[in-house]
Amino acid sequence: MSNIAFQRLQREFKEVITNAEIAQTGIRLDTSDDTLTKLKGEIKGPPDSPYEGGTFKLDIIIPDNYPFHPPKVSFETKIWHPNISSQTGTICLDILKDQWAASLTLRTVLLSVQSLLAAPEPSDPQDAVVAKQCLTHPQMFTETARLWAQVCADAPGERNSQLYKKLTQLMDMGVGKESALSALSCNSWDVSKATEHLFS
Amino acid sequence: MAAVSEVQVTIRRKQANAGRGAPRSVVLRLNEGASRKRPDLASNSTDQASPPTVATVLTAKEQLARQIGEPVEQIRLILAGRVLDDSTTLEALQLGATTTLHAFVCELDDGQPCGQLRSGKLRLRCETCKSDAVLVKEEPSSWNDVLTSKRIRIDCSDCVSDSPAFAEFFFKCVLCGSIAPPLQQVRANTSHAECCVCGEVLNPAINFLCPLSPLHICCLDCFVAYAGCCLEDRRFQLRDGAGYTIGCPMAGCAGMIVDGHHFHLLGDTHYDLYQHQAAEILVLGDGAGVFCPRVGCGAAFFLDAVDDAGAVNGVALCPECGLTFCRECHQETTVKCQCDQSAGRQNNEAVGCSSEVGADGDLMRSLTTIGATCKKCPRCKVPTERNSGCAHLSCRQCGAQWCWLCETLWTDECQWNHWFD
Numbered sequence: 307m308s309n310i311a312f313q314r315l316q317r318e319f320k321e322v323i324t325n326a327e328i329a330q331t332g333i334r335l336d337t338s339d340d341t342l343t344k345l346k347g348e349i350k351g352p353p354d355s356p357y358e359g360g361t362f363k364l365d366i367i368i369p370d371n372y373p374f375h376p377p378k379v380s381f382e383t384k385i386w387h388p389n390i391s392s393q394t395g396t397i398c399l400d401i402l403k404d405q406w407a408a409s410l411t412l413r414t415v416l417l418s419v420q421s422l423l424a425a426p427e428p429s430d431p432q433d434a435v436v437a438k439q440c441l442t443h444p445q446m447f448t449e450t451a452r453l454w455a456q457v458c459a460d461a462p463g464e465r466n467s468q469l470y471k472k473l474t475q476l477m478d479m480g481v482g483k484e485s486a487l488s489a490l491s492c493n494s495w496d497v498s499k500a501t502e503h504l505f506s
Numbered sequence: 507m508a509a510v511s512e513v514q515v516t517i518r519r520k521q522a523n524a525g526r527g528a529p530r531s532v533v534l535r536l537n538e539g540a541s542r543k544r545p546d547l548a549s550n551s552t553d554q555a556s557p558p559t560v561a562t563v564l565t566a567k568e569q570l571a572r573q574i575g576e577p578v579e580q581i582r583l584i585l586a587g588r589v590l591d592d593s594t595t596l597e598a599l600q601l602g603a604t605t606t607l608h609a610f611v612c613e614l615d616d617g618q619p620c621g622q623l624r625s626g627k628l629r630l631r632c633e634t635c636k637s638d639a640v641l642v643k644e645e646p647s648s649w650n651d652v653l654t655s656k657r658i659r660i661d662c663s664d665c666v667s668d669s670p671a672f673a674e675f676f677f678k679c680v681l682c683g684s685i686a687p688p689l690q691q692v693r694a695n696t697s698h699a700e701c702c703v704c705g706e707v708l709n710p711a712i713n714f715l716c717p718l719s720p721l722h723i724c725c726l727d728c729f730v731a732y733a734g735c736c737l738e739d740r741r742f743q744l745r746d747g748a749g750y751t752i753g754c755p756m757a758g759c760a761g762m763i764v765d766g767h768h769f770h771l772l773g774d775t776h777y778d779l780y781q782h783q784a785a786e787i788l789v790l791g792d793g794a795g796v797f798c799p800r801v802g803c804g805a806a807f808f809l810d811a812v813d814d815a816g817a818v819n820g821v822a823l824c825p826e827c828g829l830t831f832c833r834e835c836h837q838e839t840t841v842k843c844q845c846d847q848s849a850g851r852q853n854n855e856a857v858g859c860s861s862e863v864g865a866d867g868d869l870m871r872s873l874t875t876i877g878a879t880c881k882k883c884p885r886c887k888v889p890t891e892r893n894s895g896c897a898h899l900s901c902r903q904c905g906a907q908w909c910w911l912c913e914t915l916w917t918d919e920c921q922w923n924h925w926f927d
């Protein structure tokens with residue numbers, strides 16, 4: 307990593323740690339090694355969204371020529387969102403691609419990802435299945451996204467008993483929590499379709 | 507023998523227009539500065555009364571430089587017709603009380619430019635007859651006065667015509683004396699603004715002349731790293747009034763480098779690359795140029811200039827890597843391409859159709875796979891795979907920003923239609 311990148315990251319860390327406003331918005335940044343090339347981010351799901359109160363972990367990889375190239379940011383926590391791949395956690399966000407500028411910081415990135423949770427853009431999808439559901443069955447989308455947040459990101463609140471029952475039904479068959487969620491969500495919560503999807 | 511403490515020096519100025527100005531004489535006080543400079547080398551001095559010293563030609567030149575106010579790099583000391591080497595000790599020269607040294611102050615016009623970022627001396631001459639025997643009628647008060655022609659009137663004593671004379675300004679390096687382009691965007695950081703990349707307050711700094719804020723500045727190290735990275739990524743763009751350049755690193759700011767000479771700061775290798783890329787972009791901008799579609803080659807050239815055979819069968823030949831490709835569709839081929847008869851296949855956007863053509867053999871299958879998952883950059887035609895879900899792509903080959911859905915260069919409309927909606 308270049309000197310410029312190292313110097314910049316040290317500065318950015320101080321910014322995130324000391325800024326009181328950030329403690330309020332629920333953003334955290336941690337190192338996973340001393341080289342500062344792999345970082346861990348964390349954002350709180352924003353209020354008035356299906357993700358409210360959830361804790362979402364992010365993988366951040368700093369490229370060699372940071373800050374002239376954007377950091378590679380993806381969700382480690384599974385999430386149901388039209389602009390985030392439900393499979394890989396890849397995020398479609400303009401400032402992580404061509405709209406990146408060297409003056410942007412990890413703080414701006416985390417805040418932007420957080421506001422993407424509050425305002426999905428289904429017309430510019432990363433995950434086509436989620437986006438389709440978001441546009442055609444908004445109610446089901448909201449319930450699905452909320453349940454994912456509760457199951458995968460410890461979001462508080464009453465779980466949708468109907469959906470949760472279907473989930474436990476699959477899990478009782480020995481299917482992992484995340485695979486079960488994914489199979490059901492991609493098949494409009496049709497248990498037999500989801501089972502077929504999983505076992506065929 | 508007792509060392510001389512003073513020596514007479516005759517100083518001449520050596521310039522491009524040699525012979526101007528009479529020589530002058532100074533008395534050089536040899537021991538000053540020498541003792542300060544090299545106390546560690548003084549142990550072999552036998553004379554306890556005089557300050558411990560090994561005076562060398564270099565220390566003498568340094569002293570002379572202080573006395574006459576000229577840079578030491580420009581001073582040459584000469585004795586008996588020989589330019590003296592810096593490391594020679596004065597003792598070895600056996601200077602006597604009556605010896606006269608000669609010094610030249612060279613303005614290194616005929617030498618190599620030093621190639622470094624240095625202060626410049628503002629000089630002027632008559633724009634018409636190039637004489638420097640001129641008087642300005644008003645002082646320049648801005649960069650514009652200095653860089654734009656016919657802004658400052660002069661009285662020129664050498665001009666024969668009666669038409670009004672104007673000043674032509676130029677800059678000379680204080681170190682090497684070369685005439686060099688001024689870097690007007692390297693400025694003193696008088697407002698103590700933070701570098702927008704690293705956050706340090708450094709001086710001088712690059713000013714991007716931003717309409718949003720005078721505080722958008724970038725320290726020199728960050729500028730070099732930033733511009734070098736943009737060059738390698740082909741993120742430079744042609745901009746009105748500034749040529750092939752880069753913008754302010756702050757998000758959404760229209761500031762930019764307005765004079766390509768600033769990219770000299772990146773060093774020779776990168777500056778050559780800069781000029782190479784700029785030439786390529788101009789080739790393309792002309793409409794007759796193409797990019798070689800081979801990933802990693804990306805040479806730009808004029809079609810007509812390279813290949814006569816191409817006129818017959820529509821095949822172009824890359825002068826850099828030797829790839830032959832179709833002039834129309836930029837598909838690799840050595841024979842006349844069938845693209846005009848198979849327009850349908852070129853527009854193949856169907857996903858997952860490989861099973862339908864499974865029986866047609868490997869070639870068809872792989873073509874279809876490319877057709878299904880790749881589209882061509884609308885500018886350089888390099889096949890591009892969409893590696894994430896959204897429609898806005900940036901070409902690794904030519905730097906074009908383009909739209910996966912419209913298959914055209916990215917427009918505000920695309921931004922509107924496929925991004926925010």
Ligand SMILES: [Zn+2]
Pocket residue numbers: 632633634635636637662663664665666671
């Ligand atoms: Zn004149």
Ligand SMILES: [Zn+2]
Pocket residue numbers: 619620621622624679680681682683684
């Ligand atoms: Zn110079």
Ligand SMILES: [Zn+2]
Pocket residue numbers: 701702703704705706724725726727728729
């Ligand atoms: Zn800097």
Ligand SMILES: [Zn+2]
Pocket residue numbers: 714716717718719722754755756759760761
């Ligand atoms: Zn700016």
Ligand SMILES: [Zn+2]
Pocket residue numbers: 798799800803804805824825826827828829
């Ligand atoms: Zn080539």
Ligand SMILES: [Zn+2]
Pocket residue numbers: 832833834835836837843844845846
């Ligand atoms: Zn063709």
Ligand SMILES: [Zn+2]
Pocket residue numbers: 883884885886887888901902903904905906
């Ligand atoms: Zn291209």
Ligand SMILES: [Zn+2]
Pocket residue numbers: 909910911912913917919920921923924
């Ligand atoms: Zn478009």
